[in-house]
Every structure is written in C-alpha cells, then in structure tokens.
Amino acid sequence: MIRNYIKIAFRNLQRNRLYSFINIAGLTIGMAACLLVATVVIDDLSYDKQWKNAANIYRIITIDNSNKNAVDKSSSSFTGLGPSLKANFPQVSSYCRMNSHESRFKLGADKDGIKITGLFAEQSVWDMLDFTVVLGNPKTHVAGYKNLVITEKISNQYFGNADPIGKTIYDIPEYGKPAAYIITGVIKDIPSNTNLRADMLVLDDHNAEYNQLNKGEFGSFTQQYIMLKPGTSVAAFTNNVNNWYKQFIQGKKAGFTYEFQPITDVYLKSDFAAYQRVQGKMSNVYIFGGVAILLLLIACINFINLTTARALKRIAEVGIRKVLGAGKADLVAQFLFESIMFFFIAFAFGIFIYSVLLKPLESYLGYTLTLTLANNITMFSAICGVVLLISLLVGLYPALLLSGRLPVSSLKGSTGTQSGSGVLRKVLVVMQFSISVAVLICTIVVQKQLSFINNKDLGYDKNNLLRIDETSWGTKGDAFKQEVLKITGVQNASISTWYPSGGGGSMSTMVDDPHQKNSKLKITYIKADLDLAATLKLQLQKGRFLSSKFGSDAINADSLMEKDMAKLEEAQKVQPVLVTAYTANALDIKELNKKLISGSGLPVGIIKDFNNESLKIAMSPTFIMAGTKLNYGSMLVRVSPGTEKQILTQINELWKRFFPDKVFEYGWVNDLLQNQYKTELKLQQLFTLFSFLIAFLACIGLLGLATFTAEQRIKEIGIRKVLGASVTSITTLLTSDFVKLVLIAIVVASPLAWLGMNKWLQTYAYRIKPDISFVLIAGLIALVTALVAVSYQTIKAAIANPAKSLRSE
Template identity: 30%
Template sequence: MFFRNIKQIFRSLWRHKSFTLINLLGLSIGIAAVVIIFLIVKHENSFDKFLGDRNSIYRVVTKQSREDKIEYEAETPYPTARFLRNEMASMPITQIHFSDNANVRIGNQDPFEEKNIIFADSLFFSVFDFSGIEKFWLKGNQAKALNAPRQAVLTATTAKRYFGDQDPLGQIIRIDNKVDVQVVGLIKDIPAATHLPITMLLSLGTLTTEFMGGLDPDNWNFTSNGYTYVRLQNINAVASVNSALAAIVKKYGAEERDRNKQMYLQPLSEVHFDTTFENSNPTYTVSKKYLTMLWLLGCFIVLIACVNYINLSTSQAFTKAKEVGVRKSIGASKGQLFLYYMQETVIVTLIAAIIGFVVAGLTLPYVNTILNKSLSFNQLIDLSFLSGALLALLVVSLLSGAYPALVLAGFNPITALKNQLNIPSKQSTLLRKGLVVFQFATSIALIICTIIIARQMDYFHQKKLGFNKEAVVEIPLPDSDSAKIESFRNALQTQAGIQNITFCLGAPVSDNGISVGLRAPQLPSNIEYTAKVIPCDKEYIKAYQMKLRAGRWFLSSEEKNIGSAVVVNTAMIKTLGYKKPEEAIGKIIELGLNNIRPIIIGVTEDFHTTSLHDEIKPVVLTPFPPFYYAAGIRMNPGNMHQILSKIEQAWKKIYPESVYTFSFIDDALATLYEQETKDYNLFKAFSVISIFICCIGLWGLITFIVVRKTKEIGIRKVLGSSVHSIVFLLSRDFIKLVALALLIASPIAWYFMNQWLQDFVYRIHISWWMFLMAGLVAMLIALVSISFQTVKAAKANPVKNLRTE
C-alpha cells in the first residue's frame, strides 16, 4: 500500500507539473536560504570553542566615566597583569599586545607583510588551553616558550611560507627592521573562528620602549592594543578578582582621575558578541540581536514558501474533487486521505530540501566572498544538525500540507463526484488572501529595510568628513627614520602629478592614533578627559585639505621642537570650555604623551576620525617625528596608475628591505562600514528571494483563477468588455492585497530600522517616500507577475472560452 501510494503521488506530481515546479522552486529556495543562514550563525557561535575549558577564561576590561558619559574599553595598561599577579599570586594571568601587521624579513629574502602578530608573556599557554586542537604543539618546548625576549612561535602555515620544508626551529627572523627574534616553537594553525587571530607569537619582552617608538609600555597611563586575560580555577572567584582589580586602580593609578576607572572581568564567551567593546577588539564583533534577526529572516522566507504551497494546494484541491470522491466511494476514510496527501507534501519537501542543499552549496563560495567568511558544508556534519534538519523538514511539511490535506479529506464524496462543490468557500478565500498579505507584508518590509540601509550607506559616502579624501593614497612606513623620510620626500615632490606629501601616524580616519589623557587648568581633576593625538608634519593640512577656524598651522621650527605646539579641533575647544576658537589660542594643555605641555596655536574645523557610529571627539595634531609611520600623498586625479608606479619605484630605492603596500583613503573608510555593507547585501539578497517566491506564488494563483473564470471572461468579452477592463478585473484583488500589505509592513519596518539607525550618531531620517517606493516596487512586481496570464486570458477567443467544459 505504501509503495503504491508513493507511485500514485509521483504520477500526480508529474500530471500537475507547473504547480509542482512552483512549489519546489519556492520551498527549495527558502530551504537554501535557511541553510546559508544556519552556516553563518553556527560559524559566529563557534568562536573560541576550540579552547579547552573556555568558560574559565576571562578578559579584563575597563569602564570609565569621561566628561558626561561612560566609555568602555577592552584595552588595558601593560602593567595590569603584573600588578594583578601581586594580588592573586596563584592565578594564571597573561598580558598580550596585538599587532595587526608588521614587516618580516628572513635573511636576504624579500620581506613579508605579516598580520595578526601577538606579543605574549610566558603564561599565555597557561591561560589559553589549546587542547581542543589535536596535537597542537608541533615542535619546541612549550614550557619554556616566550619566557625570554626575542623568542618567536610560528603557526604551521606561517613557517611554511617563510622556510618551506626546512626546520623552522632556531631560525632568525627580523621584525619591522628593528629586532631579530629566534623561532623556538611551532604550533598548528589557529581556527579562523576566534576573537584573537594568531599567525605568530613573540615574547612580550621583545616589546621594548624602542620598539614602541619611544613610548614606555610600563606606563600605567598608556594603552595601545594591550589586553589582559585571566584563567579562574573557580567560577566563584570572579568577585574576588574584580575586588583585586579595584585595589590595583586605587593603588597604582597615577592620577586622582584614574580612580574613576573601573576594571572588571568579561567572560571569554561574551567577547565576540559584546558590541560595547567592538571598537577595541582585535577582530570584528557581531551582536546576538543580529544573529536573531538572521534566523527570523530565514524563518519568514520559509514561511513565505509554505504560504505558496498552502495557497496553490488549496486552489488545486478543487481540481482533485473527483479523485477524492472516487477514493471515498471505494472505502478510503478521512484519516487515510489526510495521511495520503500529507505523504505528498513530505515527498515534495524532501525533494525541495535536496535541491535547496545543492543550491546552497553552489552559492556558498559567493556568500563567503560577499561576507568575507570561510563557511563550509563540513559544519553540517554532526548529529545535532541532522536531527534538527529532520525536525525542521517535518515542521515545514506540517505547515505546508496540513491545511490542504484537511480540505481535501473533508470533501463530501457525492458532491465531489457530481462536481457540485461550492468553491471556493468564503473561509478559504479569506485564508488565501490573508496568506498573500502575509507574503507581501514580509517582502515589502524587507524592501523598506533595504532602501533605508542603502540610504544610510549613501550617507556614509556623501557626508562631508572635514577633510578631502579624494585622490589620497596612504603608504605605511617601516620605520620613522628621519633621513629616509626626507629622502622619500625629495624623491617624490618633484614628480609630476603629486600635489602634496605628508608624513604622519595616519590619515584623519584610520586605526592609527594615540588615545591619551588630557588636562587643563580649567578642567576638573577628578574626571578623566581624553583626546586622540595624531602626530603629523607641516604638510598634513595641505595633503588632507583641512580648514582652520582660528590661529595657524605648524612652522618648521615647531617640528624640530617636539611637544611645543599643537593644533586642536573644534570639539576640543568645546571640551576645554571656550565659546570661540580664538579664545583657545595661546593656552597650554597637558597631554599624557610623554607628559608634554604644548601651547595651542590653531583650531581646525571638526573632522571625523572614526565611523559615523561615533560623535566627533577632541583631537590634537602635533609634530612628533618618532611616530611618522605613514605617508599621505595627494595626487592629481588623472593617470594615477602611472603616479603610483613612480611612488613604488622611489619606495624600493629607499626601503628595499620592506614590503610596499598602499591603500586609498576611500578603502580605509569602507572598512569602517563592513558590517553595514554585509547587512545591506543580506537584506538585498533576502528581498530578492522573498519577492521571487511571492511572484511564482502569484503566477500560480492567477493561473488557477484564470482557469476557473474562463467562461466568465468569455461572457464578458461577448458583452463588450475591453481587454483593459478584464485585466483590471483579474488584477484588482491582488492590488488591494499589496496595498494592505504595505499598511501592515510599514510600521513594523519603521520600528526595526529606527532601532538600527540609533547605532549611528550621524544618520539619515526615515522619510515617507521610502515606504511609498517599497509599495510601488512591490505593486509593480506583483502586476508583472500576473500580467502575462491576465492579458493572455483577456485576449483569448471568447467562443473558444464558452465551449470550455
């Protein structure tokens, strides 16, 4: 009986090929979307799970009252671990420094540009247990690694790139042309799903004052990519460690204002998801709300596909009335018919699932490229996923097939055989219309979200930043040697096409900058004030075309006298309490940059130093040659390829031992909005998918309606109805449903997008036209979807229609 039913089901599916294809398309695309979303969510939730006993690992973070708000930082002063060990002697505590890139040279080989280098002390492997990676330690003595200056531990891929098949142990490598280190260990590659990516470990003793450009890493008031981690033997020890951290701040804080600082422990499991610290994390941070949103999007897309199935199946059910009548007349019960048609749904869902997995596999490389991830189908090979997938398929089958199966099983056999069913009933019509409204409300909401995100993305690129970012290229410098810098300047300033050259720590908007304490006579001593310091030369204002509001820019004499003069932005003037920029000229401030006390000689207009998420903060620009680690070069817009070639030639003559890289300021700005770009791409993709599923569903419904109204259309044409009036007659109900969907979707989309925009200090305003545009787009797509069938029906020969049985 079972196999006979299966055979009959496949015959029925083949007989109604168009409806079967529509259902398979909708369900398979929905399932493919959910599979991709599952892989994304699973990847994000897998961060740091390869670490043994990761629930015992905590990171020290900081909360501090600054001016009238609270700021959070994951970076800690470098002496934190040492001071904390004095208070908690038996506890494994490690201090690290994260470097996102460095030049590495082996002998006379060409240099390498290495990313994700960790400076760590000897307790690093006591805190971080890599036992989750089988045979993690490949070579060397783990117990003695990193316990002395100038030691290095390489990952397998890094060692292979440097030394090929040679044994890396004992090899010497040079870091940033400053220090030689010896390889003492070899480890397996660290999985990509980690908040702390590693390609190379260097002993923390290598991080000297000279290596840090003259800044003392032992200074309590200096933080620059330093992080402190603790492993607790007992979860109840969190309170005692937090108390010890409070005692450290009180005991070692150099200033009264430091006592306004609170240091506490953050569980490692929260690091990847806590957006409070996203600006100071080594890698990106993702909100759990974002992952929940992805799941909801996936669920809605599958629901839209299920709605298609319900609508088409209930519509098609009335064409199966005689089949049901025959089955009931030969003894089939209502329960047997329900199970039969549920079997049909399960088979369609299984076929759609197979197609969906194939589609997901084919699109996965594109998803990885768009989202910059390394998703793999290997993540699906586990019992939890297989059991969850089976349960999900059963749920989808029930959602899709239960109602149509009940409708079919409930037909009266005599009425069905006489073809006298009152179809469709008012209840079924209302249900179908409600489901169509649900489909389009979801799709319109996604379109509205896509439009708003796109507008905010445009705002990122169009908003004036306080400097000119066009045609400016930034080139990292391997060192701040003044003789080489002057040689580089002399080699370029005579080249045609180059307008200005500046040497600095970084562009106005870049990761490079020093956050230091700020003091002035008029500021309260018990409140922490900070400023971002951008070391730069006298050409900086010309290269980035910034504007002065008062005073002047640096002179050559002030470049030679480090710390004598500064130019500040307007936000700094407000912090200092001056009403006009002119009032600040000649005033002295104190900075935690080697405790210099410069005089303010100029005030610029405000300019952005971070993304539009954050408000403009106080900035200090000052000549500080030891920190000139970048060159900013403004070029003529035309023929930039030839100009870049000349720059590279000059670079290789002066820095032959270093890797030449460059980036346009536009590219640097784009990295600030990576997550928003991913959001936009996802919403755009899901909008297209949901609209496509809605469209094929509408096409199926209008096909069924046209077949049912064939004679009515013929009679209307005989009585003189035009093609336009018949098309409008067939389309008007769907137009009304799309309009209703717009009314439902608009407030929902407004609420969620308004919440999303709250993350930006500088943002667009949500306007009425965005909702109208989404409604018009949905309306147009709906009309295009049904127009082919409606126009075809309206133009058909009425005589032929009236003869149709």
C-alpha cells in the first residue's frame, strides 16, 4: 500500500511540474527562513539556563525611591550589600560580585596588546557557575596576584601546545600602572548564551572596606549576584531584606529598596540597564517569533490554496478509485501522504539552505548561536515532529475535500464543493497579503524612526567631531591638548569626563522639584575643561559662557578631592555652571549669578537644549561645570572637513610621544551616536528582508492561483475574444478579483500594524508621528507587487488564440 502511495505521489509531482515547483519552492523558502529565525529565538530564550544552580541565582537590583514620578532601577548595588546579605540571612548560600568587560592584555608580540573580554569576579563564582576545569587548580586562589583563568579558545590561540599554567602576564590599563596576572587554570569555553559572556575569568580578593555597607547610603556600586537556598520564597525574602535595610540605616527614610532578578531573566528583561554589555529584548523575541510563524503560515497557505485549486483536476481520479473499491480512509491516507512528501522534500532543501546561511547569520549577529539544529539532536527531532504535524494538519483539508465526494458526481466532473474551497482560498489570500502589508508598514515605520534619529538636531554639531577614548592624562593632558590644537585643521579641543553616547554625565544628584511638592529632580553634571561649549558648538541663549577670564569658573576638583573634601563641596556650591534652557525651566531659574536653593552650582549662562543622552531617554536637568588639570576623561577634537585622515595620523604620532605605553583608541562621534541604535538598525534590516520574503511567498502563491484561474477560464476567455473583447478588458477581468483581495488585505492589516508600531514607538522619548502616507505606501507596494505577480499569466491568457481554446470540449 505504501509503495502504491509513493508511486501515485511521485506521478502527480512529475505530471504537475509547475505547481509542484511552486509548492516546494514556497515551502522551502518559508521553512528555511522560519528555521533560521526560530534558532535565534530559541537561543535567546536559553540564556543562562545552562547553569546547574540557575533556578536559585539572582541579580541584586537597586530601586532609587527619590523620584516619585518614575521608577529608577539600576542593575548595580552597593559593593557591601552582598556580604551583608550573606551575613544576615541564612537563606543566602553565596554571593558574587561579577561583571564582564573588555581589557587589554599583553599576550603576544603586539605591543598594543590584545583586547579580551573578561568576567571580573571573586572566588565565590565557583559556587554559583559550573565551569569545567581542563587544566590547573583555579579554585585555589594564589595570593599576591590577580588570578586569571583562561578558556581553551584563548589557550589554543595564544599558547598553542605550551602549558600556560603559572605564567604571568600584564594588562595595559587605561590609567595607572600595569597589573600582574597569574594564569591558574584553563576551563572549557564559556557558552555564548549567557549575559556574562567572556573568554577568561579574572579573579580577585577584595579588601575589608570594599565589603562594608555604609549606613549613610553612599559608596561604590557594582553588579552582584546572590544564590539562595532551594525552596526559598523570593517574595518573602525581598520583603525581609527591605525591612532589614530600613533598620540598618538607623530609622532614616530609605533612599533605596531592592529587588532580586532571576539570572535567567537578565538577558531579555533588563531594559532599565542602559549599558549592559550583553543584552537582548523580550519584545524582539515576540517580534521574531511572530515572524517565524508568519513565514511558515504563508508557505502553508500557498500549499492549501494550490492543492484545493488543483482538486478539480483530480475529481475524475477520485471517482474511478472509489468505483474500483477505494475507501474514504484510503483516499485520505493517499492525499496526506502526498502532503507529507511535499513537506519533507521542502524540509530537506530548507535544511540545506539553513546550514549554508547559519554562519553568515552568526557573523551578522556578532556571536555564536549555542543551540542550533546542527548541534542539538533534541531540537532537530522536535523540528522534524513539528514538520510532520504541520504537514498532516495542512494536508487534512484538501484530503477531506477530495475524498468526501460521491463517485457519480466525481465521474461527472461536478464541482459542487468547489465554491466552499473557493471562499477559503480568498480568505487565505487576504490573510497572506494582510501579513505582507503589516510587515511593510512596520518596515517603513522603523526606517522613518531611524532616519529621524540620525537627522534630529541634537543641540550640538556631531559632524567632524573626534573622540579620543577615556584615559588617565596624569600631568600631560593640557600639554597634549595644546599640541593637538597646533595641528592644521584642528578647530577646537576639550578634555571631558562626558562624551556623546557615553551616558548623561559624569555624576548626578537629586534636588527638590520646585514645581511639585515632595518630589525630586535628578540633576546630571557634565564636567569638562573650559573649551567644551566651543568644541561642541553649543548655542548661548542668555548670560555668558564659562571662560578663563573668570578665575573661579574652573576649579581643580581632583586635587581638592585628595586634600580636603569639605573645601571641594563648598567650592562646588558656588562654582559657575552652564545650564540648559530645559534645566532653567525645570528648576525655576529666573536669575543668573544667583546661588541655587538646592544643588551645587551658580548658573551664569543658559544654553540651547541639547541631547546628552540617547533619544530613547527624555531630556533631564543638566549642568556643565569646568575643571582644570583633569586627570581622567576623553578628549573631543573638532576638525575641519576633509582633514580627518591627516589629523588622525598626526594625533597618533603625538600620542606615541606623550603616552608611549598606551594604545591610541578613538572614534568619530557620528559613528558612536549611530552605534547607540544598532539594534534598531538591525531590526530595520531584518524587517526589510522579512517583508521581501513574505511578499515573495505571497506572490508565488498568487502566481499559481492566477495560472490555475487562467486555465479554468480559458474557454470563457476564448468566447469573450470571439465576441469582440479586447486584451485590456480581459486582463482587467482576470486581475480584478485579485486586486479586490489585496485591497481588503490593506484594510485589515493597517489598523493592526498601526497599533503595534505606535506601541513600539513609545520606547522612544523622541519619535515620529506615523501618518496615513505610511499605509498608502505599503498598500501601493503590495498592490503593484500582486499585479506584477499575476500580470504575466493574465496577459498570456488574454492574447492566446481563441481558436485553440475552443477547438474541442
């Protein structure tokens, strides 16, 4: 019986080559795209679930309660909080302060060193994360050094067959002297599906001061994790911790409260952590998961449409088989077998395309996917099961449609049941093009928002602005700056602890909101030398700029901090500052050169508003204060257009002369700003690709239906031509039904896409306002695409010789 099914299935596949090709091509493209997108989604959902203790590990989240108008969360907490929780709560089995970031190490002949991502942690990391040790005994800390545990990748890349254990290497710091690190072990490569992604562990013991929690609610912050004992109620534990903390600060109103975020949520649910190095978005998982389903859905719709459309051709076959004794179950089995065959042929081609495109996809994403069909047999088996189930479900309707006919009506060629399948086909075509139009609208909105972001006036000139990366200038900063200013083409330069795309400022404080009682405002301070405003080309609206003509405009804060903190605080209270127009309004600053009631600084000038943070973040009060002899920070250099290459060469030479032991690292501010929105750029690129794929799949389905319609109406077309109908009128007749379906799809898709993209735009403080033109553009593209898809077959049918079509019945 199975052999008979196979023969009939392959015979039908060969006999109807065009339809077979369209079906298989559509299913192949849909499956390959779906598998690639699904792999990314599954990998995203797997982050940090591989750790043995993952269910009990939590990141400490700090909530700043000073602002009643918004919830201000931070992924960092006081460095002493972890040890204090371990000491006061028996539910805490371990704590670890850890974070991953790039550092430079001398591992080869390159004097500039090699940039490697390290997971900076303490010895308790071994209690939490189950790394596999290959060489050495890294769990025993070697005193006197920072301990380094490298992965097999780094060991093979830089040490080859040599034993790296016990070797001492040095870092190349941004400031200070190089530190010695001793390699104590080699571990298997850390999987990439973790927010703690790294190529080595850097382990260090902390001093007693670092472990202390201050009752005055001040101190250093860092990212830290705790591990709770199995069975601990996190809600009850959170409540107990916050009650304990209130008592700990001796009856004061707590400025902070704490939450505990599961490590498995850190990657996808950390929108509040603006500068988390490895971060995804749950919204993207929903978007791409939805796209994967839609791609497969459209391919399945094509299959159902074409199969039911071809049903008329097989009515006589069904009647003959029933007369010869075939039962309904036999016929259903035959048609289901054909469906399975189509799906698994397409699946085989889809797997081939998947394997070819997987590496380019990983290169595009910038990291290796941990869970793929190639390395996970469970995932591959599950996918095979899903394909089998879908092939059965999709093939069931055509099978029941054909097998349920009476032999007499089948042999007569009656099409009584075809009207129902015709309505279904129309509904499915509307679904296909609704999806196409919706994705097109989304693509247009994302592209317009990106264009708006890149072209918005930020309040300063972002073009031809070079940023030299943060470094310790020591006593050479001013001298280096003066030499840079001598280079032909350099217009201005400024040393600053802030740079565009690097956050709001170098420090912040909370002050009373003059417009709202019992509420606070966060003031961000940008600290730089006196030339920052000129270098950024900020615009003065009232008062004056900070200037060297006024001796009190700039103070040596670094020196005062080391000598006398009290003097520094007093000096900053009356230190001249520039404020933005937004700040002047928010703090009700009506007079310049008048000391503020709260907050440090004496406003002497009001400048035009400028966006010192990402456009996702609303503008906030900002002060610019000047300092002299800044020990640490970036340098911003304004250059004349066309001189960039020459200036970079000369600055590099100057750098080698002033800082021979440091690496010259730089970036253009324009690129840094665009890099803030790399996720949105990739989203736009992917939406463009998805819209093309979805439109293509919808169109090849439409092409098949147009071909079938032309075949079914060939005699009608012949009669119309004999009676005098023109090619134009016949073409219009054949395409009008399809155009109506596409117009209905536009009406259905537009409000859904509109609502979805409005919600997405809410994540931006500064955003476009979608208008009807977006819908019209998407609709026009869909309509033209559909007309192109059906035009060949309709025109071909319209210009055919009627004598041939009417020659015989």
